[in-house]
Amino acid sequence: FVLSALAVHDGVLVCSMIRQNELLFVDAREGKITRRLPVQNPRGVAFDSKGAMLVLSGTSLLRFDSIRESTGKALIKGLEDPRHVALDAQGRIYISNRGNSHQIKIFTADGKPVRSIGKPGAPSVGTYDPLHMNHPNGVALDSQGRLWVAEADNYPRRVSVWTQQGELVRAFYGPTEYGGGGVLDSQDATKFFYKGMEFALDWKAGTDKLVRVFNRPDALMEAHGGHYSPDYPLYPEDPRGRRYFTSCYTHNPTGGDNAAFIWRDDGTGAKLVAGAGDAHHWGILRTPEFRSIWPEGTKPDEDNPRPEKQAMFIWVDRNDDGKPQTNEVTMKKETVRGVTVASDASFIIARQGENTVRYAPLTSTSKTVFTPDLNPKMLASAGGRPPSSGGDQTLVRGDWVIHANAPLPFSPSSLGGSLKGEPRWSYPSPWPGLHASHEAAVPDQPGQVIGHTRLLGDCFDSKVGPMFGINGNMGNMYLLTADGLFVSTLFHDIRLRPNWAAPVAVRDMDVTDVSLHDENFWPSITQTPDGKVFVVDGARTSLVRVDGLDTLQRLPEQTLTVTAQDIDKARAWFDRAEIKRQQQRGTEVLTVATRGAGPSVDGSTDDWPADTEWAFIDRRGTRANFNSDSKPYEA
Numbered sequence: 001f002v003l004s005a006l007a008v009h010d011g012v013l014v015c016s017m018i019r020q021n022e023l024l025f026v027d028a029r030e031g032k033i034t035r036r037l038p039v040q041n042p043r044g045v046a047f048d049s050k051g052a053m054l055v056l057s058g059t060s061l062l063r064f065d066s067i068r069e070s071t072g073k074a075l076i077k078g079l080e081d082p083r084h085v086a087l088d089a090q091g092r093i094y095i096s097n098r099g100n101s102h103q104i105k106i107f108t109a110d111g112k113p114v115r116s117i118g119k120p121g122a123p124s125v126g127t128y129d130p131l132h133m134n135h136p137n138g139v140a141l142d143s144q145g146r147l148w149v150a151e152a153d154n155y156p157r158r159v160s161v162w163t164q165q166g167e168l169v170r171a172f173y174g175p176t177e178y179g180g181g182g183v184l185d186s187q188d189a190t191k192f193f194y195k196g197m198e199f200a201l202d203w204k205a206g207t208d209k210l211v212r213v214f215n216r217p218d219a220l221m222e223a224h225g226g227h228y229s230p231d232y233p234l235y236p237e238d239p240r241g242r243r244y245f246t247s248c249y250t251h252n253p254t255g256g257d258n259a260a261f262i263w264r265d266d267g268t269g270a271k272l273v274a275g276a277g278d279a280h281h282w283g284i285l286r287t288p289e290f291r292s293i294w295p296e297g298t299k300p301d302e303d304n305p306r307p308e309k310q311a312m313f314i315w316v317d318r319n320d321d322g323k324p325q326t327n328e329v330t331m332k333k334e335t336v337r338g339v340t341v342a343s344d345a346s347f348i349i350a351r352q353g354e355n356t357v358r359y360a361p362l363t364s365t366s367k368t369v370f371t372p373d374l375n376p377k378m379l380a381s382a383g384g385r386p387p388s389s390g391g392d393q394t395l396v397r398g399d400w401v402i403h404a405n406a407p408l409p410f411s412p413s414s415l416g417g418s419l420k421g422e423p424r425w426s427y428p429s430p431w432p433g434l435h436a437s438h439e440a441a442v443p444d445q446p447g448q449v450i451g452h453t454r455l456l457g458d459c460f461d462s463k464v465g466p467m468f469g470i471n472g473n474m475g476n477m478y479l480l481t482a483d484g485l486f487v488s489t490l491f492h493d494i495r496l497r498p499n500w501a502a503p504v505a506v507r508d509m510d511v512t513d514v515s516l517h518d519e520n521f522w523p524s525i526t527q528t529p530d531g532k533v534f535v536v537d538g539a540r541t542s543l544v545r546v547d548g549l550d551t552l553q554r555l556p557e558q559t560l561t562v563t564a565q566d567i568d569k570a571r572a573w574f575d576r577a578e579i580k581r582q583q584q585r586g587t588e589v590l591t592v593a594t595r596g597a598g599p600s601v602d603g604s605t606d607d608w609p610a611d612t613e614w615a616f617i618d619r620r621g622t623r624a625n626f627n628s629d630s631k632p633y634e635a
Helices: 289-294 564-585
Strands: 005-011 012-017 022-028 034-037 042-047 055-056 060-064 073-077 082-087 092-098 102-107 112-118 136-141 145-151 157-164 168-173 189-195 196-201 207-213 231-236 244-246 261-266 271-277 313-314 331-335 336-341 347-352 355-359 361-363 378-382 394-397 400-403 414-419 423-429 453-454 465-473 476-479 486-491 524-527 533-536 543-546
Touching: 005 055, 012 042, 022 042, 042 082, 055 082, 073 092, 082 136, 092 136, 102 136, 189 231, 261 336, 271 336, 271 347, 289 331, 336 394, 347 394, 378 400, 378 414, 378 423, 465 486
Parallel strands: 005 042
Antiparallel strands: 005 012, 012 022, 022 034, 042 055, 055 060, 060 073, 082 092, 092 102, 102 112, 136 145, 145 157, 157 168, 189 196, 196 207, 231 244, 244 261, 261 271, 271 313, 313 331, 336 347, 347 355, 355 378, 394 400, 400 414, 414 423, 453 465, 465 476, 476 486, 524 533, 533 543
């Protein structure tokens, strides 16, 4: 059942059921269906001041003289793709129409055309024109006679307000998708990108303006979790100095993608030029046209076949048409997981078999960014298999390989790094990933990593060497150096600090001591040409400047010797600290009543006597989140 429209008249709800080809009449007080009226392809419904019912049916507007009538007369014909209808105080009719116009059509009460509101044309890529509507849908007129239009589109999401003469009064944009997002351009800080849209930033005034839609969803890029889209800007070597985009940091909210793509910015739109990864994750490669190039023994029909039945692909758009052809795709029998695109447009695969590898660009041409080297360079042992929903990404900076899940001999429940192919460091993350973090302990020491998920982008430079950022699922993010030194936690765990919910945003206000809330999926990090580092916070799509990185200094290189005696001394220090804590808390004798049967573990203490004494085991608490499968209770 699909309710395409709803109108109310004299206590009766009229429901337009487009798939059932009928109108349902419901007594609002009784909540009962009183009548069903067959109408072909019903859409918007409205009533005029005299009680006549207007119903959009296919490409026509029908008029029923009253709500009791069973036969309607065609008042307006020849609409393209009408959606909703409204009337003003003078009885004029306003219809949201799509097709090739995407306008509001105004008619007199007897169906004669008056004018159209909005510039005509189907949604497209290019310079954004606020006078053009994309997929106009719901329409209404307020007490001042202004027309409100809800545009059923994400590029951008908008509610626009117009005069009856067709002048744009105001537009309300947003919100973003769940978890927010957006990326600041690393080469031009006046440009901001979000889901195929470019915004111009005025840093002096603190304002932004949508100036271009450079990508709209294409069936070619459909994938689980949403379309692959060009969001993260890249600047590899290019004979024309053009900008490129990748999807690798902005498609999977909790970790790496098993396929990644590159688009070239042609000024008007972004053209797809390359891709690599698991062939099962790009739908077009599983169509009959491409079956002949799948390696023998693989199973393109299956979504997730056994590892020995999987294939990987590399594609470059050699004829510059933005679509793959069989002679442009190379496949081989291989399992790949976690694909990122480096700043030089090379593909980095976190786990190709037992290794982390790089497919480097060989040449640049005027059409495409590179022709890939089909013989990858082995960078290090493969990162560990993610224990939960997070990780499976890799960055490369110089001789360092940064693993979102550390390789052996380290635990995959940690971040890690390899130098010249050799595992060198790991940093613990005992509850890695989104779902594990929902049952994680509350951090009680500086530098604890809880629930790390996805990289915030590529590495950036600092006085102490390359650094990178990774998201945490409990409302914070973490900065580390490429060689494994923990730098800072940005923002806080939601269980320890209030959520950032300021009613008014004041520029340069300090937001250090707030949390971004859990499932804050889409923050990013960017270093601008002046060396400043900014993060997009995620859900609010706010730009936040990270201060203090210029104060970091490395200690001189030196050898630190840690002996078994040093470890024993450290344990003894923790023992003394715990004894001191217990002494400060004091001790008591706890009397525990014996029971004939065990208590019900259901979160209620009603089956214990009212005078029962309780001991607190851990006052911080470790409560489960909304989708936790465990049932922890505190006593």
